Amino acid sequence: MSEADVLLRVDDLQVHFPVHKGAVFRKQVATVKAVDGVSFQLKRGETLGLVGESGCGKSTTGLAILRMLEPSGGRIEFEGKDITHFDKSSLRPLRRRMQMVYQDPFGSLNPRMKVRDIIGEPLEVHGLANDRKAFDQRIAQLMRTVGLLPDMADRFPHEFSGGQRQRIGIARALALEPALIICDEPVSALDVSIQAQVVNVFVELQQRLGMAYLFIAHDLAVVRHVSDRIAVMYLGRIVEIAARDEIYRKPLHPYTQALLAAVPVADPVVEATRKRVPVSGEVPSAMNPPSGCRFHTRCPLAMDRCRHEDPALRDLGAGRAVACHLHDMAAQ
Amino acid sequence: MTAAAKPLLSVRNLVTRFGRGRGAVTAVDDVSFDVGVGETVAVVGESGSGKSVTALSILRLIPSPPGRIESGEILFEGTDLTKLSEREIMEIRGNRIAMIFQEPMSSLNPVLTVGLQVAEPINVHRRKPWDAALGTAKQLLGRVRMSDTESRLRAYPHQFSGGMRQRAMIAMALACEPRLIIADEPTTALDVTVQAQILDLLKDLAQGSRCSLILITHDLGVVARYADRVVVMYAGRVVEQAPARELYANPRHPYTRGLMASVPRLDGDTNKRLVPIDGQPPNLARLPTGCAFAPRCKQATDLCHRERPALSEIGPQHQIACWLETPAHV
Numbered sequence: 001m002s003e004a005d006v007l008l009r010v011d012d013l014q015v016h017f018p019v020h021k022g023a024v025f026r027k028q029v030a031t032v033k034a035v036d037g038v039s040f041q042l043k044r045g046e047t048l049g050l051v052g053e054s055g056c057g058k059s060t061t062g063l064a065i066l067r068m069l070e071p072s073g074g075r076i077e078f079e080g081k082d083i084t085h086f087d088k089s090s091l092r093p094l095r096r097r098m099q100m101v102y103q104d105p106f107g108s109l110n111p112r113m114k115v116r117d118i119i120g121e122p123l124e125v126h127g128l129a130n131d132r133k134a135f136d137q138r139i140a141q142l143m144r145t146v147g148l149l150p151d152m153a154d155r156f157p158h159e160f161s162g163g164q165r166q167r168i169g170i171a172r173a174l175a176l177e178p179a180l181i182i183c184d185e186p187v188s189a190l191d192v193s194i195q196a197q198v199v200n201v202f203v204e205l206q207q208r209l210g211m212a213y214l215f216i217a218h219d220l221a222v223v224r225h226v227s228d229r230i231a232v233m234y235l236g237r238i239v240e241i242a243a244r245d246e247i248y249r250k251p252l253h254p255y256t257q258a259l260l261a262a263v264p265v266a267d268p269v270v271e272a273t274r275k276r277v278p279v280s281g282e283v284p285s286a287m288n289p290p291s292g293c294r295f296h297t298r299c300p301l302a303m304d305r306c307r308h309e310d311p312a313l314r315d316l317g318a319g320r321a322v323a324c325h326l327h328d329m330a331a332q
Numbered sequence: 333m334t335a336a337a338k339p340l341l342s343v344r345n346l347v348t349r350f351g352r353g354r355g356a357v358t359a360v361d362d363v364s365f366d367v368g369v370g371e372t373v374a375v376v377g378e379s380g381s382g383k384s385v386t387a388l389s390i391l392r393l394i395p396s397p398p399g400r401i402e403s404g405e406i407l408f409e410g411t412d413l414t415k416l417s418e419r420e421i422m423e424i425r426g427n428r429i430a431m432i433f434q435e436p437m438s439s440l441n442p443v444l445t446v447g448l449q450v451a452e453p454i455n456v457h458r459r460k461p462w463d464a465a466l467g468t469a470k471q472l473l474g475r476v477r478m479s480d481t482e483s484r485l486r487a488y489p490h491q492f493s494g495g496m497r498q499r500a501m502i503a504m505a506l507a508c509e510p511r512l513i514i515a516d517e518p519t520t521a522l523d524v525t526v527q528a529q530i531l532d533l534l535k536d537l538a539q540g541s542r543c544s545l546i547l548i549t550h551d552l553g554v555v556a557r558y559a560d561r562v563v564v565m566y567a568g569r570v571v572e573q574a575p576a577r578e579l580y581a582n583p584r585h586p587y588t589r590g591l592m593a594s595v596p597r598l599d600g601d602t603n604k605r606l607v608p609i610d611g612q613p614p615n616l617a618r619l620p621t622g623c624a625f626a627p628r629c630k631q632a633t634d635l636c637h638r639e640r641p642a643l644s645e646i647g648p649q650h651q652i653a654c655w656l657e658t659p660a661h662v
Contacts, residue, residue, distance in 0.1 A: 225602055267580050
């Protein structure tokens with residue numbers, strides 16, 4: 001991809017949390033490496049799906065990019081500027097360009113604010129709400145954009161269903177016309193029949209307005225539906241990144257294979273003949289990750305080398321990269 | 333299930349209500365279905381569809397007040413469970429019928445060891461002394477593929493991961509060799525790779541002992557992988573039921589069709605727009621007089637809004653409750 005197209009460049013991002021013990025003589029006893037060396041790029045207007053199981057660091061990655069968490073190392077470049085260590089005053093204009101949609105449509109809206117004020121708050125914060133009439137028009141327009149009726153602007157969040165609340169959250173994120181929206185599990189709290197409504201809102205908005213999404217989710221079928229490229233995370237690392245169809249057609253990393261095989265397809269005939277890649281055990285603790293490749297404790301193909309040597313994320317060309325010794329050998 | 337064989341469980345016209353007077357909610361409304369011996373039946377629906385209340389009704393675990401089973405029969409091995417005294421149902425609960433809940437952390441007692449909790453049903457129902465019961469518990473932990481069972485027996489639930497807790501719950505459920513296990517969203521709280529492990533384990537163990545399984549879920553993929561037969565619920569009612577293959581190949585109720593079209597599939601066409609079901613899930617306190625799905629149904633007619641369709645047979649073992657497919661309507 002050409003340099004000008006790159007909206008976001010994340011390079012060796014690390015987010016570590018200290019673990020303290022003792023109340024008076026507080027000392028650090030361990031470090032949770034929630035994100036430990038994550039690198040990827042995101043183009044303008046593109047959707048990168050970030051998938052992985054709980055505790056893999058996908059949400060932490062999103063929060064660090066928004067600079068709601070302080071990175072412990074690495075570099076985040078957004079629209080050509082290094083924002084890794086921006087201070088508070090530089091962050092404010094940045095937030096106009098980068099917004100977030102949260103998972104919980106109940107917890108992420110202030111119950112005492114009217115919908116008009118929730119959607120309009122970003123405009124006020126950034127001093128764009130001076131003309132009352134233009135403000136009202138903008139709110140009405142934003143509500144229509146996400147499929148809400150503008151006459152509902154004076155209602156409170158509790159008067160809306162889960163799907164409608166998620167639309168309110170999306171309208172709020174859109175208010176400042178950002179170049180990037182980070183969506184953290186935006187449909188997983190919704191009922192199955194409502195998920196499709198909200199997924200379609202995301203897809204259609206992108207077609208019309210052209211913003212990029214970092215779409216964080218654990219539901220591989222939803223991620224596949226919305227993403228151009230997909231990055232699979234495991235214990236703080238990206239283990240594989242590739243174009244959407246590539247990763248689903250031919251997953252290379254054993255973890256990606258296991259993850260895809262674990263998701264049942266809604267068709268009993270397909271299910272009866274599907275190859276299953278069983279993976280044993282559960283995700284180890286990020287406080288004490290396994291030596292070598294972090295997946296080796298659960299990997300059916302682990303070799304001796306995997307226990308000692310940490311595989312690097314290796315570029316296989318055509319936008320595809322995988323961190324696995326099996327493919328090191330294949331590449332050589 | 334062959335037509336001649338007698339079902340293990342037969343739910344007939346079950347009605348479960350909460351509250352009284354104008355605020356009353358009918359959570360389960362005239363629900364009927366059978367579960368054959370060794371069969372896995374999935375009950376599918378969204379939140380508020382009545383799938384969990386159906387399960388709790390079978391085990392007579394509806395908190396009363398405000399809830400009560402108002403009418404209908406629940407025939408299990410020929411006995412109507414709704415007629416049993418509290419004492420008699422306790423003989424069946426955890427013994428002949430076991431239940432696995434969604435949240436393993438809140439369904440295990442945090443101050444008792446896992447061993448004690450797995451051994452308890454054996455002590456209570458089989459009247460085995462504690463040391464013998466603990467011995468059986470150890471074997472059970474092995475059957476749910478835990479390693480190092482001796483020390484697991486003495487561990488407390490908080491020392492277990494989510495997947496391990498659900499394994500312990502399965503061990504408890506298996507303790508008295510039940511004829512029926514009801515699993516209510518057993519893996520919703522777990523990660524996908526662990527979900528597959530747990531459901532494979534549950535299905536294997538149930539099949540191995542010809543135990544029947546009621547799997548309550550909202551996940552159409554899980555249904556496709558594990559169920560023999562499917563009961564689709566909407567607003568407390570059964571809208572469609574059929575053998576799994578038949579249902580997926582030939583969904584007939586507009587709600588079932590809508591669900592299938594709205595869920596992205598791992599092997600689906602990504603260029604196709606998802607077709608959502610319009611509108612909102614219904615409010616059970618204010619259900620329409622006719623078909624509960626009519627307000628969201630694109631094909632609804634006057635009749636659908638006016639009168640409630642009954643469940644009727646449209647093919648071998650395939651039933652739906654929809655006016656569009658009822659011969660009288662055509």
